[in-house]
Amino acid sequence: MSNQMPVINLMGPTASGKTALACELYDRGNFEIISVDSALVYQDMDIGSAKPSKEEQALYPHHLIDIITPLEVYSAAQFVDDSTKLIDQIHAKGKTPILVGGTMLYFKALLEGLADNLPNADEKVRQHIEHEAEQNGWEWVYEELKRVDPLAGERFKVSDRQRIIRALEVYRLTGRPITQLQSEQPKQTAYRYNFxxxxLLPDRLELHGRIEQRLKKMxxxxxxxxxxxLIEKYNLNENLPSARSVGYRQALDFLKNSDRSHKSKLEMEDKSLFATRQLAKRQYTWLRSLQEAHTFKTYLTIKQAQEDLRNLHG
Structure with a gap:
């Protein structure tokens, strides 16, 4: 449709090279970059999130970086609100937005819409659920979820704390399972954009090597x-969504709960490497799921993408 404005979505697992590719496109065309990354939204979380440096951001400005403190929460719904406003502003300047990142939930929400029949987050209800977890353990909270929403219980693991909290929160606010509400919600597609x-889906062995090098540098x-x-400035603790970011979770556990010996440090580095590889694996799975529902061009190497996107102009 002629009235649909173009939006470039550049996705890939962590350390795949997508940010460098977005910056190269920025140099060549009439583009602006929007970050699609749930860790880059946090101020002062720079090294562990592989955030572009201040110098890089001066050359290649990124929207939706450093927009909240690590004490705040940022949802997929907020991302859709913020990114669509930015997309419209960028189009109004006669430019094309490039959305780049690895938070596939955000991309999915933008491409397919979100359920608008779900209640907003309620801090009191959330605190009550977390208090129950402290008193009785997460296994008990998980069993409670399985009782009120068996389908969510099948989909989630006991380690999916944020998802468990949200599902229980929705049930306690509405009296209905989140899975039921989601199934009743029609998709709200962003019709005015041409996505x-x-x-970027590099070979796994190559990606694992890149992840290892990135962590060593970190x-x-x-x-x-x-x-x-972060612990000193914000009293960062494991209950905050920001602290659950890969790398931060393992470092926080090491600094707060270990003897800080060389052996413990090596164990923490191994855990961080494993967790980052697991993140990449989940990102591959998300991407394959999105590819089943949407048209994609997929590249195995950055060079392949560079050659194919050479003539892409904003």
Whole structure:
């Protein structure tokens, strides 16, 4: 349709090279970059999130970076609101937005819409659920979820704490299971945009090597010092969504709960590497799911993407 404005979606697992590719496109065309990353929204969480440096951001401005503190919560619904406003502003300037990142839930929400029959988050209800978890353990809370919403119980694991909290919160606010409400909700597609979806999906072994190199660099440039500063400045703790970001969770556990020995540090680094590889695996799964429902161009290497997108102009 002629009235649909173009939006470039550039997706890929962590360390796949998508940000570098977005910056290259920015240099060549009439583009603006919007970050699609649930960790980059947090101020002062720079090294562990592989956030572009201040110098890089000066050259390649990214929207939706550093917009909240680590004490705040940012949802997929907020991302859709913020990104659509930005997309419209960028189009109004005669430019094309490039959305780049690895938070596939955000991309899915933008492409397919979100259920608007679900209640907003209620801090009191959430605190009550977390208090129950402290008193009785997460296994008890998980069993409670399975009792009131068996389908959600099948879909979630006991470690999916945020999802368990949200599902129980919705049940306690509405008296109905979240899975039932979601099944009744028609998709709200962003009809006014013409999405061009690109995915960087490098070979897993190559990606694992890149992840390992990135983590080594993180330790070298002071990631643990960054987490210590976050603990001091914000009283960062494991109950905050920001602290559950890969790398931060393992570093926080090491600094707060270990003897800080060399052996413990090596164990923490191994856990971070494993968790980051697991994140990449989940991102691949999300991407394959999105590819079943939407048209995509997929690239195995950055070079392949660079050559194919050479003539892409904003």
């Amino acid at each position: 061009h979806n690109y995915a 330790w070298e440039i002071g990631f643990l010092n960054e987490v210590e500063s």
